[in-house]
Amino acid sequence: MAQIRIENLRKDFGTFNAVKSSTFTIEDGEFFMLLGPSGCGKTTTLRMMAGLELPSAGEIYIDGEEVGMKPASQRDIAFVFQMFALYPHMNVGKNISYPLRSQGMPKAQIKKKVHEIAEILGITDILNKPVGGLSGGDRQRVALGRAIVRDPKAFFMDEPLGALDAEFREHMSEELRALHDRMGATTVYVTHDQLEAMQMGDKIVVMNHGVVEQFGVPQDIYDWPATKFVAQFIGSPPMNFLNFKGVAGNGATSVMLGETQVQMPEILQGAKGNLSFGIRPEHIRLDDAAPFRGRVTATEYLGTTQIVLLDTPNGAIKARVASSDVVRVGSTTGLTFDPRTVTIFDDHSGKALLSQANQGVLAHG
Structure with missing residues (x-):
């Protein structure tokens, strides 16, 4: 060997x-x-x-x-x-x-x-x-x-x-x-x-x-994908991207998606311009009280779970939720994201921004 x-x-x-x-x-x-x-x-x-x-x-x-x-x-x-x-x-x-x-x-x-x-x-x-x-x-x-x-x-x-x-x-x-x-x-x-x-x-x-x-x-x-390509290629469904334009500066712990402030791990290497908020489908929760909203366009039944497809002001996304959750096509619901699992990408380079959450992986990748 x-x-x-x-x-x-x-x-x-x-x-x-x-x-x-x-x-x-x-x-x-x-x-x-x-x-x-x-x-x-x-x-x-x-x-x-x-x-x-x-x-x-x-x-x-x-x-x-x-x-x-x-x-x-x-x-x-x-x-x-x-x-x-x-x-x-x-x-x-x-x-x-x-x-x-x-x-x-x-x-x-x-x-x-x-x-x-x-x-x-x-x-x-x-x-x-x-x-x-x-x-x-x-x-x-x-x-x-x-x-x-x-x-x-x-x-x-x-x-x-x-x-x-x-x-x-x-x-x-x-x-x-x-x-x-x-x-x-x-x-x-x-x-x-x-x-x-x-x-x-x-x-x-x-x-x-x-x-x-x-x-x-x-x-x-x-x-912790290093690039948007990896985030899209790995996972079924792949990672979601919510697009926004602005700044994710050094030390930032949140970004604005439209008029909604969304939490994320602390950014250690910032960027500005066209950015993407990356989140896996299983890290999204449907919550009627949440301010960030999406309209349900379809559901896919998978046995113990279901994939819910939603349109949001920042792009279409998929959420993986329990099949017992009642979801109606055409309805509008709030969405919450597990902030510990968020990755921000620079759309120009396609690379993930270094954060407190991913630094142990990307610093040695």
């Missing part, structure tokens, strides 16, 4: 800059998520770490060794692709054992190792079956078995569950995380699914347009 360190990593394809000076560290044994929309640079970053692409600039360290210009074969890593990439003319056991046979390992040792891996993955009963007739889940287990059989320093996975249906994908994500915990392996996992990243990851890098927007543990990224 190994620590992986990325410093000022960049990748250009002609005049197109796919990855722009990324820097982060993956600690030994972490399950690390590279998260972002299609085209954000996450797969390109993974491929550079694996040696399938050479960086245009920057350094890649695996277990303390700089490997940026070394081929994949010299990095002692294993790569799991989205589409499995199994050998169709070989059965399950031969697919798993292929890396060991390529290394010239003795047959008895190979057999023992393959059976150990098959037991971990729960596929001992299909070792002699051809891979062509297997289900998507079993094919993915075989691909994982071929990767882990070598005991590499790190596992790199490029959306390995992307080809599975939603129900089985959730089941396999639980299995993958449990497998990681048993092996204590350093795992780097690419996904565009923020729920998958939040569920599985120890740490997450959120990327957009080749830039690392934020890096940290899932709860910090959810609670």
